[in-house]
Amino acid sequence: MPEAQSPTRKRIVDAATRLFYAEGIGRVSVDAVAEEAGLTKRTLYYHFKSKDDLIAAYLDGRDQPNLKRMAGWFDAAEGGVDRKVEAIFTNLAKAAHHPKWKGCGFLRTAAELASMPGHPAIKVGSRHKSNFETWLAGELSDCGVEEPQALAREIVLLIDGSFSIMLIHRNPDYVEAAGRAAATLVRARIAGDQV
Amino acid sequence: MPEAQSPTRKRIVDAATRLFYAEGIGRVSVDAVAEEAGLTKRTLYYHFKSKDDLIAAYLDGRDQPNLKRMAGWFDAAEGGVDRKVEAIFTNLAKAAHHPKWKGCGFLRTAAELASMPGHPAIKVGSRHKSNFETWLAGELSDCGVEEPQALAREIVLLIDGSFSIMLIHRNPDYVEAAGRAAATLVRARIAGDQV
DNA sequence: TTGTGTATATTCACTAGTCGGTATACATAG
DNA sequence: CTATGTATACCGACTAGTGAATATACACAA
Structure with a gap:
C-alpha cells in the first residue's frame, strides 16, 4: 500500500504531466513515463494500479x-x-x-x-x-x-x-x-x- | 498506382470512417480497418501509403x-x-x-x-x-x-x-x-x- | 547493542500480444 | 507480357502489465 503523498508518486505524476500534455495520453507509453521519472516501470505500477489511474492522477x-x-x-x-x-x-x-x-x-x-x-x-x-x-x-x-x-x-x-x-x-x-x-x-x- | 475512385478504396475509407469515429484514430489499428473493410492489410497499403494518409482521407x-x-x-x-x-x-x-x-x-x-x-x-x-x-x-x-x-x-x-x-x-x-x-x-x- | 521480524519501496527480467509496415507471390485483365 | 489488385506470411519494435527477488527502514526483543 503506497503512501498517497509519497515524493516518488509526485515524481511520477510530474513526469506523466510533462509527457501526457506534450504528446497526448495515447502516444505516451508507461515505459516512457517511468523513464522520464527516472525509475522502473515496476515501481510505477507499485504506485498506480493502471495507466488509466495514472491519467486520472495527471488531470x-x-x-x-x-x-x-x-x-x-x-x-x-x-x-x-x-x-x-x-x-x-x-x-x-x-x-x-x-x-x-x-x-x-x-x-x-x-x-x-x-x-x-x-x-x-x-x-x-x-x-x-x-x-x-x-x-x-x-x-x-x-x-x-x-x-x-x-x-x-x-x-x-x-x-x-x-x-x-x-x-x-x-x-x-x-x-x-x-x-x-x-x-x-x-x-x-x-x-x-x-x- | 491505385485508382483514386476505386471502389476498393471507398470500402476502406468507409470502414476507417466507422472505426476512427467510433474509437478514435489512435485506438484503431490498420489491421482492424482492413478487417472491417473485408480485405487484407497489404491491400490497404496498396491504396494508402500510410496510416496518416488514411486518416486524412477519412476526414x-x-x-x-x-x-x-x-x-x-x-x-x-x-x-x-x-x-x-x-x-x-x-x-x-x-x-x-x-x-x-x-x-x-x-x-x-x-x-x-x-x-x-x-x-x-x-x-x-x-x-x-x-x-x-x-x-x-x-x-x-x-x-x-x-x-x-x-x-x-x-x-x-x-x-x-x-x-x-x-x-x-x-x-x-x-x-x-x-x-x-x-x-x-x-x-x-x-x-x-x-x- | 545486537538480532529478528515486518512493511514499504524498488529493481530485473519477462509475458503475451499488438503496432505500422513490408517481402513475396499469385491472380486476372488489357 | 505488363499493369492492377489481392493474399499469405512475416518483420522488428513496441504495448500494458506481472513474477520473483531484493533493498531499505524501523520496531521490538534478548
Missing part, C-alpha cells in the same frame, strides 16, 4: 493550478467585469503562442477517451470544468451581473471553443474573437437586454 | 456530408436568422443523444494530433472548419446581418465549444445554452448594437 494534479491561473488573469485585469472576462481570453491567446502550448489537457484527454465515457479521467475533467464554471459564476455574481450562472456557462463555451479551434487553425485571432464575443454577452447582461 | 470524406447536414438544419428552420442559427444547436443537441455520437471527428482528430501541427489530417480539418465558417458568413450576409464574418466566427466558436464540452459532461444543456448565446449575438448584430 487531478492540473485542477487547482489551472483554476488559479485563470483566476489570476481575471483578478489582475483593470476595468469593468466585461474587461476582466476579456482578459482571460487575451491572456489565453498570449499563452497559446508558446511553442509548448498544446491546448487544454482536459479537453484533449476527453477527446482521446470519447469512446469510454465513464473513464475516471473524464470524471476528473468534468469536475474541473464544473469547478471553473462555478468559480466564474461567483465572480460574475459579485460584480452584479444578471443571471451569472447562464452567463458563466456561455463564457465557458467560448473558452473551450477557443481551445479546440486553436488546435485546428493555430491562429490566435479566434481566441481574440471569442474574447470580444464574451464581452458582448457580458454587456448584454449588464444592460439587462433581451436574453 | 476528407466527412467534409461535404457534415457541411450539408449543418446547412440542411439551417435552411429547414422557420423564423428569422437568429432562429435559423439556434436551430443548428438544437439539432446538434438532438444528434448528441444518439449512443453512437462521439463529438466532432475533426476536433477529436486534431486533439489526438496536437503534437503534430503539420499533420495532413489537421490541414484537412482546418480546411473543413474554414469551409463551414465561410458558408455561414455567406448565409448571415444574405440575411442582412452586420459584420457577417465576425459573427460567423463567434458562432463557430460556440459550436466547437459545444462539441468539446459535450465530451466532458455528456450534458446537452450546454448545447442549448450555446444556442441561446449564439442567438443573442445574432440579435446584437441585427439591432446594430455595440460590438
